[in-house]
Amino acid sequence: MSTIRETYDTQGFVVVPGLVSSRDFSELRKASQNVISRTREGSWPHRRTVGKQFPPFDNDHPDSWGVQHVMHPDLGESAAVFSDWYTSDALTRVCAELLQCKEEDLQLELFNLLINPLSHSFALRWHRDDVKETALPEEEQAALDKWHTGVQWNTALYEDACLYVVPGSHKVPRTPGQRAHSCTLDPPDNPMSMSDAKLLTLKAGDTVFYNSNILHCASYDHTAERATLHACMGDARFSAARRRNILQHGLSWVKDERFRDQLTPKGKRMLDKLLELQQNFPGDGIGYSLDG
Template structure:
């Protein structure tokens, strides 16, 4: 199955994992074409041309600086091998596969990352994909996935449904709105995300349930091939895993934005990362006025989520 893009007029090539682009497509159609693809396949890849404000050289330079700090132990917010879920030990000596909290006010480059996270065009796509108005969008997470120093992979999983769930429990959760959008913005070509298209709409098959956690050839799996600057939105409850090649540079910005309609359902997934510990300190004074206004509103909805939710615990603390 191909990844599907913003275009409505050009059908995707079923033999590729890339995108199909029609620059003459009505811009308003592109949002709903992306939504149709996300609903059908569980993911959609959008070309870099849709986000002209993304400055890849500047983002790469900022990402490199923060990754260097993370590998050296100067930046404590990291995802460390071999642990898959938070909380992660802050000791990078065994290697890292992610850098947390790109928007933290102590990051000298937080404004560079914020410009891509609060980008007006990105937020238009997010609102359509979530199914809410832009006035309901809620700040959530902005992290980065990086090249580990040795071979590493994540097990097959759904982000918000445990592997122990029965088919009925899976379907009960999958039937509920997700109330968020999750995406990967590749700063370098990236082929680390592996998905089973369509699995976000059904319970796991018997084969999937019986498969080894790191099964390399799950039936129907597809490697999402991203070119630098492309954005992959995906349903976080699609059956998926990550496979990371230590020989290839990887700096992929990994974000999520939610809706105030689903704050109770999203609380654990978001707050378990510790964003509530610093988001109240965030100063939007260096932003352009329009961006500062929408970012401030999104931040306040996140603060309110934390205020109402209290201690939410962890999805899988020991894994």
């Protein structure tokens, strides 16, 4: 077993530096600034709004903490930069290694951008991405046992000290103390009050890959510039287990032929697996993973 896979399996996350080449890094920063500007000026409506932690997102607040659907063809050249990175050999090799699958098994899923709000610091509550905070220990364990067929990652384009995790919590239900800190819809006043919590500080260019059902939260300082690529990828052989977590974000736009045209041959193969998932599980009535 490789070192990064062993760390990922044991801790639920692993930090990998240097996946982004210097040329790609410059292009990704430029593309990020473009879509951030469009979002903040109101010409890109797909955003994560301050005050709303999880989908469905609304437009009830003028400040944003994220940009949704950054590979959408309506974003033009920037979208192509993001899709090229998402399907790059450097990234897909790591994902396949962590998922213990072949690269041809990889399924295209979500790609968003996490940013600093302009005027309002913001936080997410302690959560697992596809397990309700009210889940009983046996329900948690059942969900965790099957949540090994996808990987999520954050690639920092500026230093990022926002994400808190509880190492190893991707395998076991919460302790009574951890449950007490994660059973409400409110973000914590101090994330480090959670038992065994760890702050992950990423340097610009670092990527943290993590199991998205690890117990985690985040805190966004509006005074610290942030542009962090936030995405996930799955093993299509087991995609049914991930359908709600992926399809809840509304991905009808991936059927646009312009999106297929901007993808590499590998990207097109990955897209076909997502389209098959959509066909097998229509979005109506699929529901949402979390409240808040």
